Amino acid sequence: MNRQSPRGSTAGGGGSGPAGPWDGMSGDGPAPDTGVEALVALAVELLRSAAAARGLSGEAAERQVAETLAFLRRRVAGDYAVDEFGFDPDLTEHVFLPLLRPFYQSWFRVEVRGIEHLPLQGGALVVANHSGTIAFDSLMTQVAVHDEHPNRRHLRMLAADLVFRSPVVGEVARKSGSTLACNPDAERLLGEGHLVGVWPEGFKGIGKPFSERYKLQRFGRGGFVAAALRAQVPIVPCSIVGAEEIYPLLGNLTGLARTFGIPYFPVTPTFPWLGPLGLVPLPSKWIIEFGTPLDTTSYGVQGADDPMLVFDLTDQVRETIQQTLYSLLLQRGSVFF
Structure with a gap:
């Protein structure tokens, strides 16, 4: 155990x-x-x-x-601790994050804005757009939170069950702080004062074609909003520009996807044509912006049981992220510089 x-x-x-x-x-x-x-x-x-x-x-x-x-x-x-979710902070800080930093600092040259909107302590739910064919955006957000936050906090990410059913990947995800994207786990982490990250678009976001880049998909049923309401923690919208261009998705080989039991089998300008080299992401310029927190305390815990309130807050968070993406795209200028 x-x-x-x-x-x-x-x-x-x-x-x-x-x-x-x-x-x-x-x-x-x-x-x-x-x-x-x-x-x-x-x-x-x-x-x-x-x-x-x-x-x-x-x-x-x-x-x-x-x-x-x-x-x-x-x-x-054996002088280290692993929590009840399998998170190993010592391994994360000394192995996992150092492996990601070259991508964060030199390859994607991530620029972080609004880190002051994350609380110095206590729980908060970070809600971000999802894209990129392979979920580099969640990993870079994890590095951004830890390295840029004054208290070097860890972002506990909510991931799909497919991640934990995958050999090796599932174990690494657990040890680096991820847990299953379900309300009980989210509420428990938030209630214990953790920063929790969620990407509500799921596979619809990372698997959408390049022609639909930076157009947000549905945010599901708003389960993340209900979790934040029950835990009485703020919701922090997070907008990520740059991930859409690392693996431009041109097509999906659905037959191979069914064979391997995955949501999609991507065709990009470099994959599968270049073999393993096609898995190297393109060096796009990234901006990650954390927006103004949405307070949930005024609605009370009972707000989680109000479907209309949950829907309205979900739509508000989604619209905030979408409008911020449009603004950041104008500011970024070139895709790679």
Whole structure:
């Protein structure tokens, strides 16, 4: 079931310098005299070389090495925690998010606006448009919330059941903070004070043809609004420009989609023609804007049981995102610059 491990003592271990995670094994102390120590020393040198290759200063490189070794030590010792939903924040911060940052910082050059609209603490529901054939937009939003928010908060994303039925992908999604897109899970996370992200268009959004780019699909029955009303948390509209162009969807091979049990099998300008290379996203310029929060407290918890209110608030959030998308498209100018 769920594994719980104490965070207890400082994970970095003893020592005053960056080599603290494994004293005497950083390459600065006596020569290693066992195979394990030699392997650790080699790993340290490789980490330093990798940090230097990224253009980090000596001090920054040493800090990166120390953080990496501290992370490895925690994993070996089991000194980390996994919550009831399977979320592993230590793994997310030291493995998952670092893998995404090159896309966020250098490939898509994401510009974030309105991060101040996310609360410093407490629950809020982030509602965003969905697009791009492959759901890079949700991943980049996750990085944006963590890296740009002053409290480096985690965005707990609601995902379709297909994600969790997929081998490897489902396990990674759980460990990085995603959970099933259902009202009970959403309400529980919001009630516990988490930031929760939802993309109500679902597969209709990411699988729509390129000719319909930036035209929002239906937002379903408004279950996300009902969850926010019951938890009495604000709804933050989020508009994402740039994701539509990473894999322009020109066609859908429905026969292959049925064979593989997926909603669509995309045909893009590069896939399947270029094979695996066709999976490399185009380097479009991204803007992610968090809008003014919609307060739900004035409606009370009982508002969740009013279908007309839920419908009206759902339509209001959808219209806010749509109008913001049009505005951002005018501001962006070029697709790639």
